[in-house]
Amino acid sequence: MSTPRFADFQRILFFTGAGLSAESGIPTYRGSGGIWAEYDYEDYACQRAFVRDPEKVWDFHDKRRAAVGACEPNDGHRIIAEVQRERAGTSVVTQNIDGLHQRSGATGVVELHGSLWRVRCDREHIVRDDTSVPMSPRKCSCGAYWRPDIVWFEDALDQRTLERAHELLASCDLLVSVGTSGVVYPAAELPRIAMRSGATTVEINLDDTPVSPLYQHRLRGTASDMLASMR
Numbered sequence: 001m002s003t004p005r006f007a008d009f010q011r012i013l014f015f016t017g018a019g020l021s022a023e024s025g026i027p028t029y030r031g032s033g034g035i036w037a038e039y040d041y042e043d044y045a046c047q048r049a050f051v052r053d054p055e056k057v058w059d060f061h062d063k064r065r066a067a068v069g070a071c072e073p074n075d076g077h078r079i080i081a082e083v084q085r086e087r088a089g090t091s092v093v094t095q096n097i098d099g100l101h102q103r104s105g106a107t108g109v110v111e112l113h114g115s116l117w118r119v120r121c122d123r124e125h126i127v128r129d130d131t132s133v134p135m136s137p138r139k140c141s142c143g144a145y146w147r148p149d150i151v152w153f154e155d156a157l158d159q160r161t162l163e164r165a166h167e168l169l170a171s172c173d174l175l176v177s178v179g180t181s182g183v184v185y186p187a188a189e190l191p192r193i194a195m196r197s198g199a200t201t202v203e204i205n206l207d208d209t210p211v212s213p214l215y216q217h218r219l220r221g222t223a224s225d226m227l228a229s230m231r
């Protein structure tokens, strides 16, 4: 089966994970050198940890902000943004919180797991953009700590965000999964919506994943090389 070409599709959906940002120098979460190999999410990336020690959780997220802030979008991000400019029906649903899709010019990005560059006060019900590194001040005027607006482990995804993703996946004619291990739910469930609705499906990854057998095309190589091969 020949590799699908973007030019042959009208409603392309890019479903992206940490592997897309790896070439920008941002570590992935799993596998060798993964963030969760070095940091236990129970101490740094769940609500219980935040309640227990918000300063420690913020120190970890400030480190992430500093690291991500020093990185640039890579060719993979740029190709996706270019395809979106060329083909109006193109959408991006990402698990990434790094904001590199937006920095590469992509628009209407659906952020399933929130953003490193947004904070919220759960007492005042305020959500706002924030790009300060380190994050400052860490407390809202009400005295509560600002919380990174990120979907941490044990958190539910935002309902409206999920509904938007469902809509896009149900109506796409080409699904391109890029750099995700497919082990975190409910995000990993989403590609099945496109499969059920008859879309052509492509998985781009360096290696096989537990969901690889579900895809019609499995392109093995770096995100930027494999995306370039579909132009």
Ligand code: APR
Residues within 6 Å of the ligand: 016, 017, 018, 019, 020, 022, 023, 028, 029, 030, 031, 034, 095, 096, 113, 151, 178, 179, 180, 181, 182, 183, 184, 204, 205, 206, 207, 209, 221, 222, 223, 224
């Ligand atoms: N090009 C293509 N794929 C790559 C590259 C690359 N340059 N580098 C790594 N990969 C692949 C790996 O083989 C792996 O399958 O990217 C995947 C990254 O997997 P994870 O680290 O598990 O990241 P992701 O799937 O995005 O994690 C999902 O888990 O920790 C939570 O909320 C966090 O959004 C995250 C979610």
